[in-house]
Structures are given as structure tokens and as C-alpha cells.
Amino acid sequence: MRTRHHLFVLYLLFLASRANGATPYEGTSRTTARPSIRADPECKVFPGDTTWPSESEWARLNESIDGVLLKPKPAGSACYPGPDFDQTRCQFLVSGTSSTRFWLDDPLTELAQWTQGSSCVATLTPAGNCTRGGFPEYVVNATSAKHVQGAVNFAREKNIRLVIKNTGHDFGGRSVGAGSLSVWTHWLKRTEFIPSYQIGEYSGMAVRIGSGVEAWEVSNLMAANNISVVAAGCNTVGGTGGWLSTGGHSTVTSTFGLGADQALSLEVVTADGNLVTADPFTNTDLFWAMRGGGGATYGILISAVMKAYPPISISSSSLSLTVSNTGTVRDVETFWQGVAAYYRFAADVLDAGGYGFSYIYPMENNTYRFTTSSSFPGMASTVAHNFMQPLYDTLTRVGISISNPTIGTARPYGSPRGGTGDRPVNTRYRSRLLPRENWEDDDLFNQTMKAIRKAVEGGFENDFYFHGTLTSPTEEVAGWPGSNSAVIPAWRKNRMHAMLMDVQPDGLTAQQAIDRNNLMQGYMSLLRDVSPGAGSYMNEGDPGEPNWQQAFYGANYERLLEIKRKWDPTGVFWAPTTVGSEAWEVQAVDGYPNSQNGRLCRVAG
Template sequence: MKIVPTLLGFSAVLGSSFQTVYGAATQEQWKRLGESLQGRLHPATPLSAPCFSVVNGKQVPRNESACREVQQGYTNPDFRFPRANARMILQWETCMRTSEGCLLDSLNPDNSAAWVGKDCKQGSIPPYFIEVAGPEDVQKAFDFAKKTGTYLSIKASGHDYKGRSSLPGSLSLWTANLKSMSYSKTFTPEGGNKTHAAVTLGAGATTEDIYKFADENKFTFVGGYAQTIAASGGWVAGGGHSVLSPVYGLGVDRVLEFKVVTPDGKYRTANEFQNQDLFWALRGGGGGTFGVVLESTMLVEPVMSLRVASISVPQNPDNAHQFLSLIINETYKWNQEGWGGHMTSVSLINVNPLLTLKEAQKSMKPITDFALVNNGTSVVEELPSWQAFFTKYVLSAQAVIGQPTIMGSRLMPTELFKTDQGRAQLLNITFTELTQYKTDPYIILGMPTVYKYTEGSTSITPAWRKASFQLGGSVRYSWNSTVSDIVQIYREVTERTQLARAIAPHSGAYFNEGDLYEPNHEVAFWGDNYPRLLKIKKKYDPEGILDCWQCVGSRGLTDPRFSCYLPLL
């Protein structure tokens, strides 16, 4: 079902709030743009606006039924995805620097303290969005931006820890309704002559739908660990890790072709045969900066059975210390055996497409034995397909959405796991996170450890190829936290992430999940690839029409479009 949050008549919004859009567009220009888009240009107020009696400084009737719908779906990703005015990570619905926004209490959306006597402010929600139906819509948006100075932002799913799909006062290009999916056993990239088993996906196709489509068509798609990730969007552009990546590579390793509108207004096919520089840049250079991807084609695998380990122990300091020690001691072996998964200080859900069930049980025996003698649980089983695994384990274990969440992470080099000293350093920083910072370390076995990589074929940091796991963690805060509270949390996340940087100074970080205030971010996210990426950025976007936080070529806090970011750097 397609849901478009118009909320107010277009002409009414034009008359009252169009001036909040950055740029010099007149009402007449907005009207002409809307007419040219045949009804696909819409105004938007914040998701929670129906619960408020004052919206953007104006008295409005409180809409009880619409508010109840928002309250019921507030932390549900399937509710948020089809709404252009919703984000999965809630600080990006606000202006953090001024604390203006329109949030409900995520832990209790019925809490009236969130709206009684409060003004629902626009925050970082773009006041207008285009419901993108094809390349012509994007081309019109680029032309409009160049003529009027209007900022542009791009959103598919809103799974974004860095606010790149939110931009106050911008015109948003919303690609979520581009949901096409097609499978070919003999896909040939344009200009090529070799065929591949591949799936072609619209920019709004979500992992849950892709996995179901794959299961119905008897293939396996290597994708993310949440149901509403748009696989053709920021996930793949930033690298795209999966629990199948140790064996089958990252998302960027599997892309055969992109269809993209670049800021010069051209609709291009980018693959290894044409627009090769753009193809390379889109394979890891990050979303929201080189153009608007409308479609991607990715390699697929045959249906495969998986060995799955789900192991946990009760949460207490002794258990956590020993569990983390076991994880760190076993990681290098697990890397070589093809295990991928997500792990905390007291639990793991890991998968393996290579080992037999007997081999998997043997591989997991040290941690299984520990769990069973410490009142924990251990299941090592075989499931017939990725879809069976996703349905049983992922839907209940994916990251929390619908709350303000801050994340930081680091790619931890394999060399650390080969020595007693390195493993001791890793155990020390992970346990320090848990005890000193009260943050449960979140470890992802998603590095392409046994995948056969073609050197130089992607633009992500080379640190991905030399790492054994990603060490990170997240902190959530409440709807009514003050600016000073939020500043302090961001500083603590940066400080905590520095523990990992200190023992891995020459590694890097995942662009999509790195610290919002990553120091020397160009090197952390792209390493030696950054100068080439910047050159490509300037080639396809010489006027800097697209810009996003810590993206290639970003102007950062010197640009007023980032006025809602906290100036911590």
C-alpha cells in the first residue's frame, strides 16, 4: 500500500511554509514544479504532527485517530518505511542543535507529556518531497535546485545513523516506491558479453521483500540484517555488510550495474564497461553524493542450507568477560571457516554456509560448553535456506528503530587476533565499554574474510579486507533529552570509539555505521581511495548540488545545510 503524508493541501502549505525551504524559489516556481511532476510533489509535516495542537507555530485541530495510528506504529519499521516524513533513527527528525522537533516518547508513545503544551516543529524533516517515479522526476529536481538554490536530500528507507537522508529546508527525493524486482539467470551488463545469475532491484525494494522474492525464485540474495533496508540505497553504497559476507563478499563486491541520475541531469548506466569511474565510486563511495541511484543489479547465489549457532548466557560481569574472551579467541578460526554473525557480550547468532552440521557443532563447542555450564542456552542447527534463517532469527534480533540512537564502530584488524597481546587489548577495550561506559559492545562478523576479492575493484577503505570483525555499539536517549545531554552522549561515543582507534590506528570504519564525529573521516572511511573519489565527485557534480554529512566532498559545518548538526568537531 502506498502511503503519502500530504496532511495539508499543497497550496495551503505553499502559502505558509514554503519560505522555510533554503533557496530563492518563488511560489510560482514551486507551483510549476508541482504541475510538471503531475501530483508527485508533496508537502510534509513531521510524523507525529497529528498528536499536537500546535504545528510549526500554528494552532491546528488535534487528529485523534491519526495520532493513535502513529502511536501504535511508532517503533515498527514496516510502519515507518512507507512514510516519507519518517526516519528509523529519530534524532534525524529533529534539529539537534536547537532541540526543535516533534517526537513522541519511544518507550511509551501514549505519554501525553510529549505533546501537551508543546509546539511540533519541522526539525530536519524536509518540508517537500518528490515521490520519485522515474529518472525524469530526478532530472527536474536537479534542474530546480540549480535554478533556485534549493537544497536536495535523498531518502529510501531512512535507515541512517548519520542523518544523510534528512536535511532541514530541503526538497527530498523519496525513492521508496521504486520497488521493482526481476531475476535473470543470464543477466548481461550493458556493453558486456558475459552472463550472470542476478537480481535487478528498484531503489525502494526492501530486504524483507527481496528475501521472499529470492525464496520464491530459488536463489539467495546476500543482504542486510533488517527487514526494511533498501538494498540499492545507502546500504550498498557504503559497503553493505551481511552475515554471508565472509564467504560471498560485501554488497559492493556483488553489484554488476547501477542505473543512476547524476547531478548534471544525465541518466547513466554504470558498470565495468561504461562510466567505469562512476561505477567504482558507487561501489563504496557512499550514498547521497554522486547521484540518485534508481536501480541496481546484483549477483545472487543458489539456494543454500545454513548452519546456525544461537548461544547466550545470563548477563553478569563474569559471564560477559569470559564470553567476550571466548569470542575474541575463536574469531580468527571462525573467519577461516566462513562464519558470519552478530555478537554481544553475552550472546551470538552466527551462520555458516560451508561447514557441515557436525563440523559446525565442533567449531562452536568451546562457547557451547561455556554456555551450558553457566545456565545459558545453545542451539547449533541446520536450516534449509536464508529465508528460514531470516524468519526465525533476524526479525526478532534486528536493531531497534523509532528511538534516537547514536552509533560508533571500528574495523578491527586480523593481525590483532593472531597474538596474545592483540587479543588481550581487544578484550580490555570491549570489557571497558561494558563496565566503564555501560555500553554492550556489538560485534559483527561481516568482513569478507574468505571471499576472493579483485584488488582495487571497489572504493571502500582497504581496511575491510584486512579486518576480522567490526566492533561497535550504540546508545539510545529519550525524546526529551536536552541539547547538553545529547552533546555529552555524542562525546562519550567518540571517546569510547577512540579506544578501538588507539589499538587499530591504521584501520578504518564502516561509512554507514561509523562515529558521526569520526576524526579524519576521509581516511577512516576510504583510505587511499579518497583523492580519486573526490576527483570523480567533482567530475559528475562540479556545482556541489548534492552534499551530506561526511560524504565525499562534503563542506561540513561551513555549509548552512548542516546547521542542525552539533558542532563537536
């Protein structure tokens, strides 16, 4: 309930805004009418434009949101000549942050440097000057829905590009943008265990998780309450936010479904600045879209009520194959037979509710290394050991004599964890969701393995490697209401989420970056050719993905576009490859493909 003091403050803000011919940027109520639609200018306003907000307007916004508006400098500025140069701090950024929270708790940093133009990289050998590049101009350090509402209202009324950043685990440029106002949801850390929750067909335990809560914090919530909650595998990925909005896979996906399948109710700030609830019976179209239909485009997720399950433990078995003169694999052909044996066997792992996590690295002298782990939620270690034995029998038959390893005691899925150790990299994800048909047809499986091999061979000269996560989030395991969501249909038929991890060299010119992008698209086409009509996972996908509407959303795209236009008619929310984003483009000043370092403008025509 609003107090008299609060209403008085609102009144003062209203009078002040009337005096300046503007609107106060306080959070609005659930019943506030949607803003009138006006003719939109060609571009979002940009620093230096006559219509860019004055310092007094930014100050007024800051006052209305409890002083949480930031104008941070890029951390890397400590490494460059100028007033911010600090050799000691630069040395810390380069070599002392790997086991700290520094980069995760930085309001600007996205963990992929290239997306904002690599304009101010922390390095001991800087070239040129540090520029802001694609980093936002201002950041709202949101700790409440009110702060998010204030940012949305200001950006809408002032026609400023708005971006949304959570933990920084974004490899597609959705959390940065030149000349933007960023809503930083990192500190929306509310967690709550709900012993009994009922809505529609669901009756059971649940949790409420703020959008800034990370996977390690979700795990601690599990441990404290002796429950299981589907959470990202990487400790510092957000527990809801973009992870949930675009699908969200994890170790227990084949058992319980995707992150999007867990949501029972969402708390969302929409483009009109209202705070709304979306669930199976309220704002049902928004609820459908925000579970798998992409983040940063329909609204800003404040919190989610998610399913909780009884505690579960996980047994894991690992396998490593390396081609060498003295190892268990002496030649390349035998190596690839061993890799194919594991990937074929992985179908049985998935059907048992399990999960696979693998890498293939090209190494010196045209050799390879393959590493993988298989995880079995709810399976005792001895049962998991016996389950894996047929794989080792097959490996022996192809000439790889390796023992089925003993599996230790199953570990609790929800166990106390910490969340440190992430830093910016120059990796670019490119991915494909390979369907179960590719496993059920011998010819198609062999073609799939040939495509993977040929792509990995390209990594020898071009410094990239292969990453395959194997999981099966079918509609059956998704349950209610998860099976009725905007998750790309390709996830429901998935066997392998196949990725080429492109480690881009530092210092690429724009033309070199374009040439490298064309090269990588050629290798990705090998995987697309063996999976026509499948798709890609946007959270670990390529913002330069050809025909991205189909690749990231499949048959859901047209319906999602209608929902986008309904809830955001004036284009407040924009991010690359999100629904409706084709109406706008970034006029990148650096020429790098998919860079967010430039003005955001409407596409002509």
C-alpha cells in the same frame, strides 16, 4: 522512444518556462550537455529567502513530474497543540505502529530522531511546540527515473539543498535537511531475475533491483527463483541505495562479499540530470566510486544489476552468558573470559565463511549479559554443531559449564519474509572496524578485549551497550569486479565491526548533547587506540567521527574527491561525511552536534 505527444508536452513546458524566464524541470536525455558552472552563492536558498521558489514554480515542478511532489507534515504533529492535534492518532503513533509499515512508508521520517533535531517527536507528553526542524520542505515521491531527474534539475537550477531518502535506515543524518527538497526513492520497487547475464569476467545469473527494494523483498525474489542474492540482514533495509553505496554487510558477507561487491551495472541519475549507466566498461570512475565510496554524493542510484548465486542454506548456533548468583557464570571475571573465548573463536567462524552477531549489555548491580549467534552459510547443521565444539571446550576450561546446543535444520537463506516493525529511535551509532591483526597477536587481542570491557563498563551510568558483528569480506570472496571498488580497505581486513550503541535520553539540551558526545568520543578512542589506521563503517558510523575522511574512506579519499568534483562540480549533492562534504556545513539553529536543523552554507575560506 519518445512519442509525438510526449515531445509536444515538452515543447509546451519549454514555452511556459521561457515565459517565466526559467528552465523546464523535465527529465533530460543521456546526451544533454552538462550545465554551465556559475559562481555559487554562499548558502543554499532557504524558505523565507527572496530567491526561494514561488508556489507557482513548485506547482510547475509538480506538473512536470506527474504530480508526485509532496509537502507532508511531520507525523508527530498529531501529538501537539494546534490544528493537527489528534489524540487517537497520537496514541497510535506512540504504541500502535511497531508491527506496521507506518514509519517506513512515511515520506519524512528517518529512523534516528536526533539527526533532524528531535523537533516533533511522537509522544503523549509533548514539551513545547512541533516544528519542522530538520525535515525537508518538499518530497518527490519518485516512482521512475524521470521523477528523480526532475527533482535534481530543479534543485540544481534553484540552488536548493537536495537530500536522498530510501527506507529511512539512516543514523547519520544523510536523509534529512532543513529547507531541502528530498528525493524519496522508497517506491522504486522494480525487481527482475536474469537467468543468464554476461559482462567482462562475469557469466552467470543476476538480478535487477530498484533502489527502493527492501531486503525482505529481495529475499522473496530469491525464494521465487531459487537463488541467493547478498542482501542486508535487517528486513527493511534497502537492497541497493545507501546500503550498497557504502559497502553493505550481511549474513553471507564472508562467503560472497559485501553488497558493493555484487554490483555488475548501475543506473544513476547524475548532478546534471542525466540518466547514465555505470559498469566496468562505461563511466568506470563512477562505477568504482558508487560501490563503497559513499552514497548521496555522486548521483542517485535508480537500480542495480547484481550477482545471483545458487540457493544456499544457513545453520546457526546461539550462545548466551549472564552474570548472576544462580546462573552458569557466577562472577564478572569469568564472564569476560567467556566473552573473549567466543570472540577469539569467531576468527575460525569467519575463515569458514561464517558470520557472528553479538551484544554485550551492562545490567543492574554491575552485571552483564552477552548474546551471540554464529551463522554458517552452506554448512549442514551437524557439521556446524561439531565445528562449534572447541569453543565449548574452552568455555569449560575457564569455568563456564554450558553444553554445545543442538542445531536445527539449516534454513534457506532466501525464504519468504515480511517487512514490518520499524519505528524511530534515539540511538546513535559509533563504530570501528577491528582488523585481523588484533586476533593474530595475543598481546593485541588482550588489549582489544580490555578496550571493549572498559567501554562497556561506561554503559552502566550512561545507558549505552556494545554491538559486535563479525564478518570477513576479503578481496578473494569479493571476486570480480567487487575487488576493484571504493570500499574502505579496512573492510578487507576486518574481523569485528565493533559498535557502541548510544541510546540518547529524550529532552537533552544542546549543551547536554555536546557533553554526551564528548563522553562517547572518549570511550570510542579506546577502540581507535587498539586499531590505528583501521576505519569505521559509514552506514553505522558516527557523523561526528574524528578525521572521518580517513575513518570512512581510507586511502581512497583523494581519488574519490576527484571523481566527486568531476561528476558534481557545482555541489548539487551533499550529505554529512560524504566525499567533499567538508566544503559545506550546516548552521544548526538548535546547537545539537551534527544536527541537520539549519541552513547549509559553504565553509569560509
